Amino acid sequence: MTVDETIELVKRLMAGHKDFKGRDYHIHDLEVMDLLPPNASDTEKKAAVLHSVFDDKAATERDLLTAGVEPEVIAIVRLVSNGPNVRGYRAYVEKCREIVASGNVAAMRIKLADMLANVGHPTNNYTETIDIMREGLRRCEGGLADLG
Numbered sequence: 001m002t003v004d005e006t007i008e009l010v011k012r013l014m015a016g017h018k019d020f021k022g023r024d025y026h027i028h029d030l031e032v033m034d035l036l037p038p039n040a041s042d043t044e045k046k047a048a049v050l051h052s053v054f055d056d057k058a059a060t061e062r063d064l065l066t067a068g069v070e071p072e073v074i075a076i077v078r079l080v081s082n083g084p085n086v087r088g089y090r091a092y093v094e095k096c097r098e099i100v101a102s103g104n105v106a107a108m109r110i111k112l113a114d115m116l117a118n119v120g121h122p123t124n125n126y127t128e129t130i131d132i133m134r135e136g137l138r139r140c141e142g143g144l145a146d147l148g
Contacts, residue, residue: 001068006046009067013058020121025052028117035113044106047076051110054081079107080114096129100136108137 001009010026017025026049033040033048040048050069053059054077059067064074079102086095099107112133115126 001046001070003042003045003049006049006069006073009069010049010053013053013063014056017052017056017058020118025056028052031117032110032113035116036109040109041106043070043073043076044109046070046073047080047106048110048113050077051080051114053077054083076104076106076110079104080110092124093129093132096132100132100139103140105137105140108133108140112137 007026007030010029011024014025014029019025019028021028029049029052032051033045036044036048046069050059050064050073053064054061061074061078064077065071079099082092082095086092096111099111112130115130115133118124119126
């Protein structure tokens with residue numbers, strides 16, 4: 001599946017979902033992809049565009065596989081997704097620490113880009129978690145912490 005095909009899939013999956021700014025949610029997903037570093041792989045771009053589908057219950061892993069999304073993309077989306085156990089600020093901080101502990105640079109880049117795209121959210125302050133992700137990227141060889 002190409003990046004463009006993944007974008008079209010996300011538009012279908014997220015139809016009817018709105019972001020905190022009241023826009024069609026896929027616009028946020030595209031912003032996250034656009035905030036990735038210039039050397040981001042197609043795998044990272046696809047995962048960035050799909051990063052919200054599990055949290056918004058727009059698709060399951062099986063749905064994505066059936067649509068032709070590669071397993072390595074789905075694995076990153078799974079790692080970045082908050083899931084049902086991430087409720088509240090402390091749980092979100094812990095989730096960010098888990099992503100860093102995984103050593104998965106793609107997941108760290110995507111989560112950082114997601115937080116940067118969400119700066120200004122009326123109920124979330126991402127200052128601490130942005131710092132956690134940037135520090136994790138600095139410690140990983142090849143990680144770019146200079147997003148945003």
